[in-house]
Amino acid sequence: MSDPGWVKFSTSGSTAVWSCGGAWTIEHATRLDGDLTIPAEAKSKSAILDLAAIDQLDTSGAWLISRHGKALATQGFAVETKEGDPDLAVLLKRVVETEDVLPQEPPRRNLGDKVAEVGAAIENILVESRDLIAFFGSLVSALTRLAFTPWKLRWNAIFSHVEQTGLNALPIVGMINLLVGVVLAFQGADQLARFGAQTFTINMLGISVLREMAVLLTAIVVAGRSGSAFTAQIGTMQVNEEVDALRTIGLNPMDVLVVPRVLALMIALPLLTFFADMMGLLGGGLMCMVLLDISFNQYLSLLNQAITVNHFWVGLVKAPFFAALIALIGCFEGLRVSGSAESVGRLTTRSVVEGIFMVIIVDALFSILFSYLGI
Amino acid sequence: MVAKSDLVISLKGIVNRFGSQVLHDGLDLDVKRGEVIGIVGGSGTGKSVLMRTVIGLNQQAEGTITVLGQRMDEISDAERTKIEARWGVLFQNGALFSSLTVAENVQAPMREHTDLHPQLMDELAALKIRLSGLPADAGAKYPSQLSGGMKKRAGLARALALDPDILFLDEPTAGLDPIGASEFDQLIRNLQQSLGLTVVMITHDLDSLVAICDRIGILIDRKIRVGTLAEHLKDEHPWIKEYFHGPRARAAGIGA
Numbered sequence: 001m002s003d004p005g006w007v008k009f010s011t012s013g014s015t016a017v018w019s020c021g022g023a024w025t026i027e028h029a030t031r032l033d034g035d036l037t038i039p040a041e042a043k044s045k046s047a048i049l050d051l052a053a054i055d056q057l058d059t060s061g062a063w064l065i066s067r068h069g070k071a072l073a074t075q076g077f078a079v080e081t082k083e084g085d086p087d088l089a090v091l092l093k094r095v096v097e098t099e100d101v102l103p104q105e106p107p108r109r110n111l112g113d114k115v116a117e118v119g120a121a122i123e124n125i126l127v128e129s130r131d132l133i134a135f136f137g138s139l140v141s142a143l144t145r146l147a148f149t150p151w152k153l154r155w156n157a158i159f160s161h162v163e164q165t166g167l168n169a170l171p172i173v174g175m176i177n178l179l180v181g182v183v184l185a186f187q188g189a190d191q192l193a194r195f196g197a198q199t200f201t202i203n204m205l206g207i208s209v210l211r212e213m214a215v216l217l218t219a220i221v222v223a224g225r226s227g228s229a230f231t232a233q234i235g236t237m238q239v240n241e242e243v244d245a246l247r248t249i250g251l252n253p254m255d256v257l258v259v260p261r262v263l264a265l266m267i268a269l270p271l272l273t274f275f276a277d278m279m280g281l282l283g284g285g286l287m288c289m290v291l292l293d294i295s296f297n298q299y300l301s302l303l304n305q306a307i308t309v310n311h312f313w314v315g316l317v318k319a320p321f322f323a324a325l326i327a328l329i330g331c332f333e334g335l336r337v338s339g340s341a342e343s344v345g346r347l348t349t350r351s352v353v354e355g356i357f358m359v360i361i362v363d364a365l366f367s368i369l370f371s372y373l374g375i
Numbered sequence: 376m377v378a379k380s381d382l383v384i385s386l387k388g389i390v391n392r393f394g395s396q397v398l399h400d401g402l403d404l405d406v407k408r409g410e411v412i413g414i415v416g417g418s419g420t421g422k423s424v425l426m427r428t429v430i431g432l433n434q435q436a437e438g439t440i441t442v443l444g445q446r447m448d449e450i451s452d453a454e455r456t457k458i459e460a461r462w463g464v465l466f467q468n469g470a471l472f473s474s475l476t477v478a479e480n481v482q483a484p485m486r487e488h489t490d491l492h493p494q495l496m497d498e499l500a501a502l503k504i505r506l507s508g509l510p511a512d513a514g515a516k517y518p519s520q521l522s523g524g525m526k527k528r529a530g531l532a533r534a535l536a537l538d539p540d541i542l543f544l545d546e547p548t549a550g551l552d553p554i555g556a557s558e559f560d561q562l563i564r565n566l567q568q569s570l571g572l573t574v575v576m577i578t579h580d581l582d583s584l585v586a587i588c589d590r591i592g593i594l595i596d597r598k599i600r601v602g603t604l605a606e607h608l609k610d611e612h613p614w615i616k617e618y619f620h621g622p623r624a625r626a627a628g629i630g631a
Contacts, residue, residue, distance in 0.1 A: 026538055029499075030491050058538035059570065060491075063502050091569045098505045339519025340473030 004028050005054070005061065007035045015046045016077075018068070021053025024061025032061070036068045038075065047077040051092075052084035062095040069096070135332045139262065142254045157260035158267070165226040166268030170275060172225070173218050177276040180213055181205065181283025189291040198292055202299065203306040205288070209280035210311040216363055218276045219322040222269055223355035227330035230261050231351040234334025235344040243335065253335065262327040269323035273316055310375055318366050325362060326355045381408045382441070383541055383573045384429060389438035391424055398424055400597035402438070406541075411567055411574040412601070413584050416594030417614065422577045423467075425594065426543055429575070430464055431455070443540065460488040462541040463534030467549065469526035471518040477504060477529045478514035484536045500536070507532040508562050524555045528562075535566065542567075544576035548583050560586045581627040593618070604629065 003022035010017050024032065049069060054061070072079050083089040146153055189201040234257055237243050243253050285299045294302070333351035337343050384406040391399040398421035406412055416422050427433040429440060431447065440447040442458055450458070463484075471480050481500040485491055491499070504514050507528045518526060527547060534542055547563065548556035560580075564587045567574050578584060584591055585604065592601040595614055600607075608619055608629070619629055 026485075026489055026491070026499075029489070029495060033492075033495050059502060059506070059535070060495075060499055060538065063499060067498070087571065094506070094565075094569045095502065098502060340517065342474035343519075 003055075005032050005056075007032060009037075009039055011041060015048055016041075017048045017050055019050040019053065020065065021055070023056035024054050024064070025056055025058045026060040029060040029064065032064055036064055038072065045077055047072050047079050049079065049081045051088070052082055054084055054088060057088040057091055059091070059095060062092045065092060066096045131336075132329070132332055135335075136328060138254060139258060139328060142252070142259055143262075146255070146259060152255075153263070154256065154260045157256075158264045161261055161264030162268050164229070165222065165265055166271055169222060169225055169268075169272060173221055173272050173276050174279045176217055176221060177209075177214055177279040178283035180217060181209060181280040181285075182287045184208060184213065184280075185284040185287035185291065189288070199302065201292065202284075202288060202302045205284040206281065206303050206307040207311055209284060210277055210307060210315045212315065212363070214276035214280045215273045215315045215318050215322065216359070218272050219269065219319070219326065219359045220356055222265070222272065222323070223326045223359060224352055226265060227326045227355040228348050228352050230327060230330030231334040231337075231348045232344060234331055235337035235347055238335060238337040239339065239341065239344060258327075258331040258335075261331055262324055265323040265327040266320045269326075270316055270319040273319040277312065277315065314370055314375055318363065321362060321366075322359050325358050329355045329358065382406065383408050383443060384575070385441040386429070387439045387441075389425075389428060389440070390436045391421060391428060391433070392436055397597060399428075399435075399594075402598050404592060404599050404601065406573060406575060408573055409567075409571060410589040411564070411576065411587050413588035413591045414575065414577045414594065414599075415579065415584065415591060415618070420594040422594055423545060425599075426545060426575065426577060430462065430543060431459075456488075460484070460537050461539050462543060463537065463539035464543045465527070465530045465534045465545065465547060467545045468523075469518065469530035471526060471529055471533070473518050476515055476517055477509070477521070477532070480518070480529060481514075481532045481536050484533065488537055500532075503532040503535050504529070506566065507535065508558065524551050524559075527551065527559065531562075535570075538570065540571075540573060542572050542574045544574065544578075546577055546579065548578060548580045553582075556580060557582065557586070563587060581624055581629060585627060585629060 005020070005022040005024040005028040007021075008019045010019070018036070022028075049065065051065065069079050069081065081092075083092065185201055185205050188204045189198055192198050192200050192204070234243070237257075243257070246253050246256055281303065285296065285303070288294065288299050289296060292299075330351050333347040333354070337347050382405050384404070386402060386404040389399050389402040389404075390397070402425070414422050414425065424433055428435050429442070443461060445454060445458060447455070447458070471477070472483065475483065478497070478500045481503050482496050485496050485499065501511065501514055505511060509525060509528045509532065513521070513525065513529065518529065521529060527550075531544075531547070534544075542563075544563070548559050551559060560583045563574060563576075566572060567587075574587075576583070576588070578588075588604075590601055590603055591607055592599045593607065593615055595612060600610070600612075600615070602610075604619075607615055610616070610619075618624065
């Protein structure tokens with residue numbers, strides 16, 4: 001190994017001399033960059049860069065020397081370079097010849113640009129909403145077309161997605177709803193006990209689980225679990241140009257990728273919701289048995305008096321709508337992926353956030369509709 | 376005879392197997408300082424696996440690897456990191472980090488291995504980008520905005536970021552048009568001479584083999600046969616004969 005790089009400045013007569021030596025490599029670049037200065041005493045107009053003592057040079061060192069030489073030249077010095085080793089001279093020549101490489105400063109942004117950015121962001125939201133609606137339109141038209149030719153549906157894909165999004169989600173959906181049933185019953189019993197209305201815990205539990213909790217929680221879990229999976233799957237295919245490949249062999253990505261996922265989720269989510277209803281009522285029931293000191297049979301008969309089948313249907317009827325929304329947004333964002341791995345990540349996040357947001361909005365709309373209809 | 380210190384890479388008795396399939400069986404290879412060695416071989420003979428074994432992305436079943444005088448299986452992680460800073464790798468499709476701009480890609484190894492201050496890092500990244508034959512404004516672009524050939528150049532700029540001693544290239548000219556490919560060959564030769572690099576390149580491009588490789592290693596029968604082009608032309612092995620005397624070889628001006 002050679003000595004670390006060094007630079008010495010001296011003046012002899014009317015010339016300023018920079019003598020350089022040692023290893024001019026990337027490890028020493030920061031220090032050498034600081035040492036290569038043009039001191040005030042270098043008033044003369046001729047400069048010598050003496051590189052004879054350099055025994056190791058890489059592009060970083062060559063860049064520093066080349067830059068120093070150019071800086072001297074712009075200050076009006078007549079620069080003479082004394083090169084040592086011819087091998088090093090080849091590298092230095094190559095770096096010097098690479099024309100000015102300083103990266104351009106990005107233009108400064110003023111207030112007008114910021115206002116324009118806000119406008120562009122809003123336009124972006126509007127364009128995206130329009131695209132989503134257009135995507136919904138083409139999904140409906142594909143579904144209508146396939147409704148008359150159901151043998152063209154990709155049943156294998158549909159069942160495989162039902163398995164992935166439905167069957168495989170049973171443990172997590174069951175667990176969450178069981179625990180939420182327990183919590184609802186416990187909190188409800190605690191509050192209602194103050195009025196001596198503890199038995200109404202079962203009414204509250206039955207109605208809230210069946211109408212809202214089960215379907216909403218299940219939809220949120222599915223949006224996080226399957227909506228994200230749809231975006232990531234389709235997005236990665238998009239990055240690998242698989243989606244383009246589908247188009248070139250005459251397959252419509254809408255038929256092959258989107259329709260099976262939407263239909264599968266529309267089958268899976270109502271089934272999951274039914275399971276969630278049962279688990280929620282079971283969890284709540286277990287808690288009621290402890291808190292109200294009743295048997296399971298008593299719980300069932302009290303539940304039977306407290307709720308009607310309408311409550312059950314009100315919850316369940318929302319499931320296919322939520323499913324369609326989640327799958328639609330998941331596939332839409334997946335197809336918007338372009339180019340990079342980073343874009344897959346960004347749009348997957350967006351797909352989950354939008355999916356959950358839209359589910360809650362639509363749930364609120366359903367509440368208004370049902371109260372208007374008096375159900 | 377070459378002096379021991381002149382051996383940059385030395386492989387002894389490398390065995391690689393996947394399940395029951397044996398890819399390399401007792402493979403020996405020595406790479407000398409400052410040479411360009413081309414690795415060729417039929418599909419599935421393990422060219423990429425060999426390269427990945429040397430750079431430590433694949434663990435060999437048996438055998439030893441010595442890089443720059445250090446036994447790779449005996450050194451500590453810290454020493455390994457030092458060795459890693461002395462080689463640059465160009466993957467087949469560039470393998471640029473898609474969330475970073477080209478300039479940031481080039482700076483990524485600098486950030487990890489050096490303490491350069493940001494302005495100098497910007498300047499050096501811009502220099503490497505220009506040296507690898509990209510226009511200066513390419514630095515601010517993201518990999519998804521580049522064409523295939525530009526991605527390769529950007530990958531080369533990243534591989535050269537730390538002024539490595541050894542450059543590994545996986546099919547550097549595959550997918551480039553003939554003009555671009557021969558420019559790329561010249562670029563590699565040029566950089567190799569001015570920076571004093573040792574280059575290990577996997578290639579199928581017969582023109583590159585002729586134009587820039589000092590020696591050629593042919594992966595055959597789970598071993599590697601290394602020699603100059605003239606030596607390989609005399610080889611009687613049927614695959615090698617076919618390779619260097621086929622119609623494409625004749626078109627490249629070899630054999631015939």
